[in-house]
Amino acid sequence: MPSFGGTRAPVYVRPRMSIRRRQFLGWSAAAAVSSAAMKRARAARPPARLTEFPKGFVWGAAAASYQIEGAPAADGKGPSIWDMFCKKPGAIWKDQSGDVACDHYHRWKEDVAIMKSLGLPAYRLSISWPRVIPEGTGAVNAKGLDFYDRLIDELGAAGITPWVTLYHWDLPLALYHRGGWLNRDVGGWFADYATLMAKRLGDRVKHWMPLNEPQVFLGAGLVQGRHAPGDKLRFAEFLLAAHNTLLAHGRAVQALRVTPKLPARIGTAQAGYNYVPATDAAVDLAAAKARYFATADDSYKQNAYWMDPLILGRYPDDAVKLYGASMPAIRAGDMETIKQRLDFIGATLYSADPVRRGKDGKPEVVPWPAGYPITGFEWAVAPSILRLIPTWLHERYKLPIVIVENGLSVRDWVAADGGVHDPDRIDFMARYLRELAAAIAAGVPIEGYFHWSILDNFEWAEGYKHRFGLVLVNYETQARTIKDSGKWYREVIASNGRNVLAVTAPDRRMY
Ligand code: FCB
Numbered sequence: 001m002p003s004f005g006g007t008r009a010p011v012y013v014r015p016r017m018s019i020r021r022r023q024f025l026g027w028s029a030a031a032a033v034s035s036a037a038m039k040r041a042r043a044a045r046p047p048a049r050l051t052e053f054p055k056g057f058v059w060g061a062a063a064a065s066y067q068i069e070g071a072p073a074a075d076g077k078g079p080s081i082w083d084m085f086c087k088k089p090g091a092i093w094k095d096q097s098g099d100v101a102c103d104h105y106h107r108w109k110e111d112v113a114i115m116k117s118l119g120l121p122a123y124r125l126s127i128s129w130p131r132v133i134p135e136g137t138g139a140v141n142a143k144g145l146d147f148y149d150r151l152i153d154e155l156g157a158a159g160i161t162p163w164v165t166l167y168h169w170d171l172p173l174a175l176y177h178r179g180g181w182l183n184r185d186v187g188g189w190f191a192d193y194a195t196l197m198a199k200r201l202g203d204r205v206k207h208w209m210p211l212n213e214p215q216v217f218l219g220a221g222l223v224q225g226r227h228a229p230g231d232k233l234r235f236a237e238f239l240l241a242a243h244n245t246l247l248a249h250g251r252a253v254q255a256l257r258v259t260p261k262l263p264a265r266i267g268t269a270q271a272g273y274n275y276v277p278a279t280d281a282a283v284d285l286a287a288a289k290a291r292y293f294a295t296a297d298d299s300y301k302q303n304a305y306w307m308d309p310l311i312l313g314r315y316p317d318d319a320v321k322l323y324g325a326s327m328p329a330i331r332a333g334d335m336e337t338i339k340q341r342l343d344f345i346g347a348t349l350y351s352a353d354p355v356r357r358g359k360d361g362k363p364e365v366v367p368w369p370a371g372y373p374i375t376g377f378e379w380a381v382a383p384s385i386l387r388l389i390p391t392w393l394h395e396r397y398k399l400p401i402v403i404v405e406n407g408l409s410v411r412d413w414v415a416a417d418g419g420v421h422d423p424d425r426i427d428f429m430a431r432y433l434r435e436l437a438a439a440i441a442a443g444v445p446i447e448g449y450f451h452w453s454i455l456d457n458f459e460w461a462e463g464y465k466h467r468f469g470l471v472l473v474n475y476e477t478q479a480r481t482i483k484d485s486g487k488w489y490r491e492v493i494a495s496n497g498r499n500v501l502a503v504t505a506p507d508r509r510m511y
Contacts, residue, residue, distance in 0.1 A: 058448025060122030064168035071105035075143035078134025085228030096463030126168035136172030202260020219300030278354035291363035295319035313339035348405035351379035409466035
């Protein structure tokens with residue numbers, strides 16, 4: 001059983017695995033840097049260890065409009081591409097949809113009360129664009145705006161800071177019919193929407209993220225066809241949509257800088273391929289990092305392809321070379337529009353693949369060993385990404401980092417004693433948070449951690465197959481049950497992570 005308060009003495013179980021296996025798990029990339037200079041430096045100065053997270057560290061949890069709200073046509077809301085896509089037979093697991101989801105549109109008060117009972121200091125939510133502007137442009141839906149107004153007030157009254165994402169994948173269907181992200185005008189449409197929200201909420205909302213994981217909504221939605229709107233376009237069209245999306249980000253940041261009453265803090269919510277070193281050799285650490293920033297193929301989650309334009313104002317050279325004639329036409333002023341001052345890099349971090357230095361000296365992605373732990377989604381458990389990725393992102397882009405999503409899906413259920421026992425989620429979080437603390441101890445400015453998700457919810461093409469929440473939702477009765485992990489997270493928050501970090505010599509074996 002997990003200990004909730006961190007009051008019990010930590011138990012140290014000596015790792016029993018062989019060096020080779022332990023190496024493969026990449027459990028200590030800090031120790032992996034084995035040059036003589038590093039060894040001397042380490043001997044001179046033992047690695048700092050935190051006993052708690054820095055003061056002011058933001059503890060949060062996240063959710064997104066389409067995944068929890070339901071009420072797809074209530075009070076004048078317009079349809080989104082997800083409303084359309086879910087009607088397509090076979091598109092979603094068991095033909096489910098977000099039509100009801102967690103019914104958060106009607107149960108928002110109860111949900112905020114649950115967050116308050118967990119002592120949650122921050123909540124990352126997203127606005128449904130078609131709820132507030134049913135056609136995407138033009139007429140505003142006052143009732144839709146009122147919903148978010150009330151929600152933000154309720155959060156404020158509960159002492160919970162809202163972190164608002166403007167776009168978490170529910171594009172107004174009317175805009176899809178006008179070309180969606182393929183239409184360069186999307187920048188103006190999105191900026192107008194950002195202005196509206198900043199005017200309405202900007203006296204109470206300070207933290208904004210314009211777009212959630214653009215690489216995923218374009219890649220899965222426009223290339224692979226497994227997310228809304230379900231298109232299968234050519235890669236060059238994806239790159240065009242990506243350029244328009246980057247422009248839309250820039251235009252929205254401009255709007256968010258001038259409109260709100262509170263000075264905005266604006267960041268990204270980027271996903272990407274994540275890599276960890278396959279062994280503890282320094283060459284493999286270097287290979288994993290190089291692979292992380294390389295544009296190595298025509299997949300859609302290349303980190304630098306998205307981050308370099310946003311922060312450095314240019315597409316990476318290797319991408320321009322590799323994609324050649326497929327690259328979109330870049331007009332004068334585009335890169336200036338895309339590169340806006342940002343206050344933080346928000347990263348969504350779940351899993352990773354191991355990388356080693358290949359025989360040709362290039363990074364080589366290798367499989368996890370047989371039997372390596374995976375979550376319900378079959379994502380490998382890779383705690384060290386919470387140390388490595390923020391470190392690498394900060395080195396390259398020099399901005400503070402916020403973990404805007406991290407979590408796992410588990411096939412949870414209510415136990416016969418009425419509780420929801422999810423020790424695997426607690427173990428996952430503890431391992432990831434210890435790695436995050438190690439990065440902070442090493443000097444990386446990491447401002448916060450948002451768990452995905454506060455509630456079990458509609459997991460896109462996977463329907464309700466996956467449970468990601470700290471709180472279990474029964475979709476028939478809408479009953480909410482706080483899981484053990486939710487109770488444990490309450491202790492993490494209350495102790496500012498002391499209970500996680502009290503375990504001084506955790507067993508790092510994963511299997
Ligand atoms: C992220 C999405 C989020 C959720 C998690 C599991 O990619 O942003 O909506 O689906 O994955």
